[in-house]
Amino acid sequence: MEVSLEDLGSLKRKISVEVPLSEVEATYESVFAEIKSHIRVDGFRPGKFPRALAAKRFQSLMRQEATKNLLPKYFQQALDEVQVKPATQPNFSNLEIDQKLPFKFQAEFEVIPAFDSPEISGLSLEEKEAELEEGDVDNRIEEMRTARAQVEDKGDEAAEMGDVVTFDFEGAIEGEPFPGNRGTDQRMELGAGQFLKDFEENLTGSKNGEEKSFDLTFPEDYAGGELAGKTARFEVQVKKVEKKVPPELDAAFFSQFGGMSTLEDFRQEVEKQMLQERERIINTEYQESLARQIKEVLDFEVPQALVEQGIHDFEHQLEHNDPEALKDEARLAELKEKETGVIKGNIRLNYVIDEMSRRFAIKVEEKDIQQRFYMQAYMMQKSPEELLGSQLGEIMIDRIHGQMLTGKTLEHLADIVLGKAEAAPAVEPAEAAAEQAEAPAEQAAVENAPPEPPPEGQEGGSTPVEAPGRPDEAPDKE
Numbered sequence: 001m002e003v004s005l006e007d008l009g010s011l012k013r014k015i016s017v018e019v020p021l022s023e024v025e026a027t028y029e030s031v032f033a034e035i036k037s038h039i040r041v042d043g044f045r046p047g048k049f050p051r052a053l054a055a056k057r058f059q060s061l062m063r064q065e066a067t068k069n070l071l072p073k074y075f076q077q078a079l080d081e082v083q084v085k086p087a088t089q090p091n092f093s094n095l096e097i098d099q100k101l102p103f104k105f106q107a108e109f110e111v112i113p114a115f116d117s118p119e120i121s122g123l124s125l126e127e128k129e130a131e132l133e134e135g136d137v138d139n140r141i142e143e144m145r146t147a148r149a150q151v152e153d154k155g156d157e158a159a160e161m162g163d164v165v166t167f168d169f170e171g172a173i174e175g176e177p178f179p180g181n182r183g184t185d186q187r188m189e190l191g192a193g194q195f196l197k198d199f200e201e202n203l204t205g206s207k208n209g210e211e212k213s214f215d216l217t218f219p220e221d222y223a224g225g226e227l228a229g230k231t232a233r234f235e236v237q238v239k240k241v242e243k244k245v246p247p248e249l250d251a252a253f254f255s256q257f258g259g260m261s262t263l264e265d266f267r268q269e270v271e272k273q274m275l276q277e278r279e280r281i282i283n284t285e286y287q288e289s290l291a292r293q294i295k296e297v298l299d300f301e302v303p304q305a306l307v308e309q310g311i312h313d314f315e316h317q318l319e320h321n322d323p324e325a326l327k328d329e330a331r332l333a334e335l336k337e338k339e340t341g342v343i344k345g346n347i348r349l350n351y352v353i354d355e356m357s358r359r360f361a362i363k364v365e366e367k368d369i370q371q372r373f374y375m376q377a378y379m380m381q382k383s384p385e386e387l388l389g390s391q392l393g394e395i396m397i398d399r400i401h402g403q404m405l406t407g408k409t410l411e412h413l414a415d416i417v418l419g420k421a422e423a424a425p426a427v428e429p430a431e432a433a434a435e436q437a438e439a440p441a442e443q444a445a446v447e448n449a450p451p452e453p454p455p456e457g458q459e460g461g462s463t464p465v466e467a468p469g470r471p472d473e474a475p476d477k478e
Contacts, residue, residue, distance in 0.1 A: 001074060005082040011110040011303050017078045019070060019103035028099040031065040067097050075107060087112045088305040110303035117352050117359075118297045125286055125417045130278035137271050144270075145246035145253070154241045158205045161191040165203050166240040171216075171232040178227060185239070203236065212236045287410035290417070291349060298348040310343035311336055357409045359425040364404045372400045 002018040071092070079085065090107040097103055151164055159165050170182040188194050190204055202214045213235050222228040247253045254260040260269060314336070318325050325331055356362075373396060377384040387393035415421035 003078040003081050014108045016106045019074050021102045024103045027066045027069050031062050070103050084111050087303040113301050115300040117355050123293050123417050127418050128282045130275045149244035149246040151242040152245050154243050159241045164189050164242045168237045171234040173230050173232045206238045208241050210238045286414040290410050295345040295349050302344050302347045314339045353406050353409050362408050369400050
């Protein structure tokens with residue numbers, strides 16, 4: 001096999017490959033054998049039609065199959081020979097496949113940049129303790145009671161904060177209706193922020209069967225843009241006022257949260273859960289702080305294709321979240337410039353986290369990935385079994401693995417910085433870099449996927465709360 005590598009500048013490379021004719025002939029023979037076992041030709045017994053007939057009739061099929069068999073194998077061998085690893089999917093060109101000629105092809109791609117990971121000794125964290133204030137447990141218990149409260153009709157009593165009011169309404173602006181100006185049998189808990197504050201205040205003190213009229217001015221930043229700052233006249237018919245009645249703190253209530261039967265046991269369990277929540281919050285803060293510190297000291301070139309993909313995804317998000325920004329060229333350019341900096345920072349962090357995870361031999365258990373995958377599938381109201389065989393499912397699994405690996409790596413770094421773990425690596429940095437170089441080329445595009453906004457608070461390590469997420473899914477938006 002003949003291989004040549006061309007440096008196209010920056011991180012771009014072009015590889016040219018020529019596979020010997022003997023390999024091409026062997027591959028065609030293999031393809032022919034496969035065709036004979038699966039295809040019937042009229043006038044011939046199964047598997048007995050001549051090769052010359054197959055070469056003529058199934059020429060296109062044989063060429064496709066030969067290319068599919070030759071291309072990935074010899075592309076990987078060529079990469080190993082010139083010792084480069086793509087950071088992006090290769091763009092193949094000049095594919096020349098003929099059973100009587102050597103197989104030739106070229107591929108252009110960007111490679112993983114060279115970089116130095118920051119010294120862990122240069123990172124710092126302020127250690128925090130998970131603590132509760134006096135009254136925190138009682139407040140949480142009261143919240144739990146309120147969440148499970150039943151409602152009772154208040155009869156002729158006036159509505160107070162915390163009560164539930166059922167009503168019909170109709171609004172108009174200067175006598176004209178507007179989108180969403182009417183509703184029937186609306187239920188609103190006063191003080192819960194379900195409606196505009198002024199609307200809630202006008203219904204506070206109302207009684208069952210009462211009719212109310214009032215003016216309401218929509219805030220200047222109201223989500224419905226055409227209503228912002230405008231004043232509407234509302235006519236409201238109150239149909240029912242109910243009060244929430246929390247359950248008693250008894251064995252029946254405690255049993256909903258486990259095998260507890262006494263208030264003392266219940267309080268201890270609530271306190272334990274609250275402390276665990278605080279610990280998870282602190283761990284997430286540690287990880288976000290380390291991610292920011294690492295990104296601040298990183299400054300190396302990153303693959304442009306990954307940046308462009310990140311910007312493409314960003315614009316796609318704007319279509320849903322802020323479509324007006326796409327119409328304002330100046331604002332869009334400003335947003336894209338800022339986002340480009342964030343994307344590059346996240347890609348750099350991704351490379352560093354991958355290197356550190358190898359250095360400290362940090363792994364993610366398959367069962368943990370599967371558990372998270374099933375949970376996310378159910379949240380999406382999709383069948384996990386169907387997703388497993390789809391492209392979306394593969395993307396989800398890769399992303400989950402990346403998020404969890406990032407969380408565990410940052411968690412381990414936090415333990416080192418806080419003196420809770422040894423700083424000695426399981427693998428020396430040079431060996432970790434070598435392991436990365438040996439990873440199959442087809443994994444490159446997955447491992448270095450372009451950035452996407454992460455769900456807030458992603459899972460980190462062994463904690464059940466989500467940690468900052470894979471570095472290419474930014475833990476923070478700077």
